[in-house]
Amino acid sequence: xxxxxSGVRERNKKQKLENIRLxxxxxxxxxxxxxxxxxxxxxxxxxxxxxxFLYARDKQDxxxxxxxxAIEELIEQSFTGLTxxxxxxxxxxxxxxxxxxxxxxxxxxxxFYLQALTFQKSLEGQRQEAAAQIARFLNLLAxxxxxxxxxxxxxxxxxxxxxxxNFFGLYFQTLSAWLGGLVDLETAxxxxxxNAFDLQITGLQPPNLIDKNF
Amino acid sequence: xxxxxSGVRERNKKQKLENIRLxxxxxxxxxxxxxxxxxxxxxxxxxxxxxxFLYARDKQDxxxxxxxxAIEELIEQSFTGLTxxxxxxxxxxxxxxxxxxxxxxxxxxxxFYLQALTFQKSLEGQRQEAAAQIARFLNLLAxxxxxxxxxxxxxxxxxxxxxxxNFFGLYFQTLSAWLGGLVDLETAxxxxxxNAFDLQITGLQPPNLIDKNF
DNA sequence: TGATATAACTGACTATAGTCATTAATGATT
DNA sequence: AATCATTAATGACTATAGTCAGTTATATCA
Numbered sequence: 001x002x003x004x005x006s007g008v009r010e011r012n013k014k015q016k017l018e019n020i021r022l023x024x025x026x027x028x029x030x031x032x033x034x035x036x037x038x039x040x041x042x043x044x045x046x047x048x049x050x051x052x053f054l055y056a057r058d059k060q061d062x063x064x065x066x067x068x069x070a071i072e073e074l075i076e077q078s079f080t081g082l083t084x085x086x087x088x089x090x091x092x093x094x095x096x097x098x099x100x101x102x103x104x105x106x107x108x109x110x111x112f113y114l115q116a117l118t119f120q121k122s123l124e125g126q127r128q129e130a131a132a133q134i135a136r137f138l139n140l141l142a143x144x145x146x147x148x149x150x151x152x153x154x155x156x157x158x159x160x161x162x163x164x165x166n167f168f169g170l171y172f173q174t175l176s177a178w179l180g181g182l183v184d185l186e187t188a189x190x191x192x193x194x195n196a197f198d199l200q201i202t203g204l205q206p207p208n209l210i211d212k213n214f
Numbered sequence: 215x216x217x218x219x220s221g222v223r224e225r226n227k228k229q230k231l232e233n234i235r236l237x238x239x240x241x242x243x244x245x246x247x248x249x250x251x252x253x254x255x256x257x258x259x260x261x262x263x264x265x266x267f268l269y270a271r272d273k274q275d276x277x278x279x280x281x282x283x284a285i286e287e288l289i290e291q292s293f294t295g296l297t298x299x300x301x302x303x304x305x306x307x308x309x310x311x312x313x314x315x316x317x318x319x320x321x322x323x324x325x326f327y328l329q330a331l332t333f334q335k336s337l338e339g340q341r342q343e344a345a346a347q348i349a350r351f352l353n354l355l356a357x358x359x360x361x362x363x364x365x366x367x368x369x370x371x372x373x374x375x376x377x378x379x380n381f382f383g384l385y386f387q388t389l390s391a392w393l394g395g396l397v398d399l400e401t402a403x404x405x406x407x408x409n410a411f412d413l414q415i416t417g418l419q420p421p422n423l424i425d426k427n428f
Numbered sequence: 429t430g431a432t433a434t435a436a437c438t439g440a441c442t443a444t445a446g447t448c449a450t451t452a453a454t455g456a457t458t
Numbered sequence: 459a460a461t462c463a464t465t466a467a468t469g470a471c472t473a474t475a476g477t478c479a480g481t482t483a484t485a486t487c488a
């Protein structure tokens with residue numbers, strides 16, 4: 001059991017995965033997700049068909065692989081350049097609208113990507129990375145909410161992690177409605193998302209009941 | 215263009231659809247969704263393979279067909295026997311827990327059912343029925359919230375339809391987390407769902423800010 | 429009732445995702 | 459450098475969802 005020194009295999013594997021990623025990216029963009037066959041991806045990546053499935057669990061996993069980098073950048077972007085004066089609701093709508101607008105570049109493919117992340121038996125392969133990415137996003141979101149606490153916009157007693165989860169859930173619902181064709185993009189952002197967030201921030205209780213809790 | 219009188223065709227079609235439903239139901243229960251082939255369903259329903267796809271758009275549509283009746287009954291049940299004294303949060307947890315516990319009978323198949331409803335291009339065939347079912351459920355839920363208004367549990371200014379949507383979104387997130395194996399059933403109901411609902415009811419704002427709004 | 433039109437049904441066919449027994453390449457050990 | 463062990467790569471193969479050109483059944487109407 002001696003340490004691997006040359007690392008030829010490791011480098012080859014990394015290179016192969018990157019080739020697969022590039023091939024998938026190119027073909028999905030060129031012909032669309034459904035029209036692309038896994039054989040085409042394998043051929044373009046310069047590997048056998050069987051090999052492809054050593055690197056990705058299934059076809060959808062290829063899509064997740066392609067989206068990983070883009071989403072990472074998107075998370076970065078969505079939290080930068082937030083205007084100081086914006087109220088919380090607008091900040092949140094601003095953050096999440098980045099994602100909606102990104103998916104709008106290719107809604108068809110986005111649907112398959114999001115399907116790959118929802119209601120899966122277990123998150124293996126590239127999906128696991130994507131799940132970790134979402135977890136990181138939720139932490140950043142909770143951080144934003146902590147800052148809102150400091151600004152006095154939200155109550156100090158709030159569980160910001162739970163709040164972040166709630167906002168994500170509401171975002172996801174809007175995303176689903178939009179990609180399902182129930183609303184158009186601008187309506188989704190300016191109405192569905194905003195109204196949902198507004199109600200989450202405001203809550204349902206009348207003031208007198210809230211006072212009772214203190 | 216004379217009216218159809220005998221209606222032989224209509225009756226035949228209704229009967230065939232029912233046969234398909236029963237065959238699907240039996241086989242999905244017997245061998246599981248994935249292990250069941252569409253040929254088996256067709257054979258058991260006494261029709262050709264091509265005919266099957268005149269009645270269902272695809273395999274998942276068969277699943278939606280099977281679930282339609284069960285969900286209808288479930289909606290009914292979930293709104294009956296609500297204890298008068300329960301606070302809103304408990305009522306809502308109670309309502310939604312019916313669904314989680316129902317899906318717990320066969321979580322594997324439930325995953326495929328829910329996939330069939332999420333991020334689809336368009337809701338055709340049986341899926342359209344399922345979407346209408348959800349819309350009806352949301353209306354009932356909004357009705358519950360209206361009653362909560364009368365009891366003074368929530369503010370009169372609340373848009374109960376939006377609130378119903380929000381609760382559904384939060385429920386769906388919990389459902390997804392549970393079926394994805396991130397939490398067990400009891401945790402999902404007693405923590406994930408309850409905490410999410412709690413925060414939606416309470417809201418995020420400190421009392422002084424709320425007062426400003428009035 | 430016979431002729432014609434329309435709607436429903438069919439299973440052979442196609443396309444393709446994912447598997448697996450076999451082969452090739454790399455790394456460890458002497 | 460020769461041998462062995464482990465890991466990676468391969469493509470022929472399998473399984474099955476969904477299609478479609480051809481066929482059959484029902485309805486309409488002279």
